[in-house]
Amino acid sequence: MLGGIWGIITAIVVGLILGVIGRLLAPGDQKIPLWLTIVVGVIAAFIGNWLAGVVGVEDTPGIDWWRHAFQVGAAVLGVLAAAAVYPKVAGGRSASRT
Template sequence: MGWLWAIVVGLVLGLLAKAILPGKQNIPLWLTVIFGILGSIVGNAVARGIGIDETKGIDWGRHLLQLAGAVLIVAVGTPLYAAIRGDRRRAPPDRA
């Protein structure tokens, strides 16, 4: 069940990250989930590094760090995905 939970958390974090970032992120849903999962892993590592990986009750700090990790990875990963695909839709046309 751990993998299913990772997919659900990845989906939620990825969609929240896309909603927070300005503009449109032209990435498919499967990549949104992967970026969300990676953001969760990064957020957990940072939380563990600063000592808030496990607290009593709801771990709001860890969850915020997971979301911040997802936002960072979506922000960096979206242009990389566009460059790999050769997607020119992200850049506006030159009007000279």
């Protein structure tokens, strides 16, 4: 039970970090709420891990720089996509409320 809770907490923390990095690296102003930034980051982590597996670099000696690069790239693309779609889905509401 405790392992499952830590897994969820870890996913949220990693999602937050990847989402924030994605927002920092994405061009323009992204008007998306914090919760969506976290969701994009969590999804980017899974996509980055999958891409690293496809390419064959998911498990390397030391730090898996390629896997992290794929995760950050997915986060940037995810933030850009979310910033393009969210205002339309939110119905013109301000995204400053998180």
